[in-house]
Amino acid sequence: MKMPICDSCLRGGPLCQKCGKKLKEGKISELDVEVSRALYELAREYRELEGIELERALRERGLTALVVRGSTRIADEKDEIIRKLGERLNTRVRLAESGEEIRKLAQDILAPARVNGVNILFKKGGGEEYRVRIKRTDLMLLPSGIDTLQKIMGEVTSKDIKFVFE
Numbered sequence: 001m002k003m004p005i006c007d008s009c010l011r012g013g014p015l016c017q018k019c020g021k022k023l024k025e026g027k028i029s030e031l032d033v034e035v036s037r038a039l040y041e042l043a044r045e046y047r048e049l050e051g052i053e054l055e056r057a058l059r060e061r062g063l064t065a066l067v068v069r070g071s072t073r074i075a076d077e078k079d080e081i082i083r084k085l086g087e088r089l090n091t092r093v094r095l096a097e098s099g100e101e102i103r104k105l106a107q108d109i110l111a112p113a114r115v116n117g118v119n120i121l122f123k124k125g126g127g128e129e130y131r132v133r134i135k136r137t138d139l140m141l142l143p144s145g146i147d148t149l150q151k152i153m154g155e156v157t158s159k160d161i162k163f164v165f166e
């Protein structure tokens with residue numbers, strides 16, 4: 001398990017000097033600490049989680065998105081783990097694999113809403129906009145509001161993301 005805080009801090013209590021410094025300097029966030037500890041606790045029940053690396057955690061309006069490495073290891077238990085993490089963190093949770101293509105990231109974060117595809121739009125004056133095409137009939141299945149999800153997708157991918165419903 002590779003987490004933003006050290007093993008002894010994963011167990012709880014006040015952060016050690018080293019991790020406390022990282023928090024103070026903004027290298028890690030309170031959310032990183034909270035999510036790391038929740039994953040650590042859940043790993044007692046789901047040993048597969050020990051192969052996971054937490055890269056980043058983002059939270060917007062009741063949705064926590066985790067960018068991880070090694071999520072294929074938990075593929076079989078993923079839905080259950082996400083649900084239990086949600087209970088611990090008191091938000092909905094979505095898990096995305098770091099470095100995946102945008103379509104796959106969108107699918108993981110927007111589930112159970114279905115993604116039809118992603119188009120790249122080259123904007124006048126430079127830059128690209130990624131249009132994530134979502135099934136219109138799945139609008140109600142989105143795990144949070146459109147603005148919130150666009151923002152999270154933008155942060156996860158470092159791209160200009162816009163949703164279109166079709």
Ligand SMILES: [Zn+2]
Pocket residue numbers: 005006007008009015016017018019020
């Ligand atoms: Zn520590």
